[in-house]
Amino acid sequence: MAIQVRIPSVLRRQTNGEDMVLLDGVTLGEVLDGLEARYEGLRGKLRGPQGEIRRFVNIYINDEDIRLLSGPTTPVADGDEVTIIPAVAGG
Amino acid sequence: MSDVQGLKCRECGAVLPVGPRAICEECFGPLEVTYDYEGIRRRLDRDALQSRPRSMWRYRELLPIDGDDILGAEVGFTPLVRADRLATQLGVRALYIKNDAVNFPTLSFKDRVVSVALTKAREFGMTTVGCASTGNLANAVAAQGVRHGFDTCILVPHDLEEAKILGTTVFGARLVGVRGDYDQVNRLCSQIADRFGWGLVNVNLRPFYGEGSKTVGYEIAEQLGWRLPAHLVCCMAGGSLITKIAKAFDELKMFGWVEDAATRFHGAQAAGCNPIVTAVKDGSGEIKPVKANTIARSLAIGNPADGYYAARTIRESGGAAEDVTDAEIVDGIRLLASTEGIFTETAGGVTVAVARKLIAAGRIPRSEPIVLVITGNGLKTIDALQPTARPYPVIEPRLEAFEAAVGAEAASSISSTVASSSTFSPGAAPSGAPGAGRSSWQSR
Numbered sequence: 001m002a003i004q005v006r007i008p009s010v011l012r013r014q015t016n017g018e019d020m021v022l023l024d025g026v027t028l029g030e031v032l033d034g035l036e037a038r039y040e041g042l043r044g045k046l047r048g049p050q051g052e053i054r055r056f057v058n059i060y061i062n063d064e065d066i067r068l069l070s071g072p073t074t075p076v077a078d079g080d081e082v083t084i085i086p087a088v089a090g091g
Numbered sequence: 092m093s094d095v096q097g098l099k100c101r102e103c104g105a106v107l108p109v110g111p112r113a114i115c116e117e118c119f120g121p122l123e124v125t126y127d128y129e130g131i132r133r134r135l136d137r138d139a140l141q142s143r144p145r146s147m148w149r150y151r152e153l154l155p156i157d158g159d160d161i162l163g164a165e166v167g168f169t170p171l172v173r174a175d176r177l178a179t180q181l182g183v184r185a186l187y188i189k190n191d192a193v194n195f196p197t198l199s200f201k202d203r204v205v206s207v208a209l210t211k212a213r214e215f216g217m218t219t220v221g222c223a224s225t226g227n228l229a230n231a232v233a234a235q236g237v238r239h240g241f242d243t244c245i246l247v248p249h250d251l252e253e254a255k256i257l258g259t260t261v262f263g264a265r266l267v268g269v270r271g272d273y274d275q276v277n278r279l280c281s282q283i284a285d286r287f288g289w290g291l292v293n294v295n296l297r298p299f300y301g302e303g304s305k306t307v308g309y310e311i312a313e314q315l316g317w318r319l320p321a322h323l324v325c326c327m328a329g330g331s332l333i334t335k336i337a338k339a340f341d342e343l344k345m346f347g348w349v350e351d352a353a354t355r356f357h358g359a360q361a362a363g364c365n366p367i368v369t370a371v372k373d374g375s376g377e378i379k380p381v382k383a384n385t386i387a388r389s390l391a392i393g394n395p396a397d398g399y400y401a402a403r404t405i406r407e408s409g410g411a412a413e414d415v416t417d418a419e420i421v422d423g424i425r426l427l428a429s430t431e432g433i434f435t436e437t438a439g440g441v442t443v444a445v446a447r448k449l450i451a452a453g454r455i456p457r458s459e460p461i462v463l464v465i466t467g468n469g470l471k472t473i474d475a476l477q478p479t480a481r482p483y484p485v486i487e488p489r490l491e492a493f494e495a496a497v498g499a500e501a502a503s504s505i506s507s508t509v510a511s512s513s514t515f516s517p518g519a520a521p522s523g524a525p526g527a528g529r530s531s532w533q534s535r
Binding site: 057058087089091 | 121201277
């Protein structure tokens, strides 16, 4: 078991077309570190220079927005699903 | 020929060619349509607009389309009503209602954005269109999508108001209810757009869709006799509309079509879903998502994509943001209905109630012209009013029964109506009367 990370199409050029990546980590931040280590092209896209998650990047752990949890320090466990999704307009 | 230059990231400035995309590949920032404004200014004359049909498409050079095949040519140019009775109630001098509660064809401002999005979807060769919606957008995509021969797929929270469900399925559109709130529907839609390649109007057609909202601003300016109001109050869900009205005003100022007046933009939300108001009030400008819980379902977006820009528009204009309770929303609906004869949905109740609150608090001065943007129709959200519906007598069809039930009260009000109309002089007529208000704001 590991943590499943879902990649949106806008980032798949950097992941060689992969839409699902399996990674390990104890916190969300570690998972993102692992993601960027595997796909160097993602570095700087999800997180800004200070390591902050970019304003228009939405990340969910299972079904919960990480901004309603503890952001990058939110703990993750085997079997969790991390979903990265761009913001969508209102309706 | 097209005056559209491309799509530019609002965050990092990266430029991409026009296509069904909404997100910057560099930083995830939203893409915005850019125009050759110099070219438009050279070729388009303000006075030339006068002879064009009264629809939002009279401003077509300022909309992001490339061809001549416009879908929804009848949409927009809704009334701007001088609201003197409401102004008296609120204690202000000049108040106007931009009434998109009577927009064509589905009675909300969403008809505008869908008209642009579907025109663009046709240009892109798409055959299926859809959206994630809190209701009004679903209605608009269903009606216009079906009419223009698209297959449709519309996703909404499963527990929406009945009128908004029916107002989607009646057109024969494909509707999918999702067990979740709007933000979850939204997220699913983003994944669907990734997989199916459909034209989802507020996902991959978002840059074009959003531009349709600018026409609210152009129309307000033109209907005020090419003037801008000192104050504009607008409800906020995803936050796009208020930023697009501001963009429209900026463009008109750039063209020299209006005086360089500064409009203060005031944003309205329900207390049960107020992430943009919070971002303005706490001074951070950053959106912290909330779990929405309000009767204003059409505004129940806890994670507003354009919230950051909406907050910035408000703050930079010197405006305010405020929220109101569900009870205040219902009061707002009743106040607008009972003064101006305009029945708006819960979102409009939010706008009216917030305007009242900001005026009472001195945030909107009583002497300066105000426009309230009313975005949707009350017949779609009657559920919100039913618990407080006004009781009325039910009688047998006999005059005696009528006299017993209504009798003295009706008789006295009839005689007072006769008395007051006999003393009416044209000069003292409130400009809420047909024609009177119109001429007074056009000549200001």
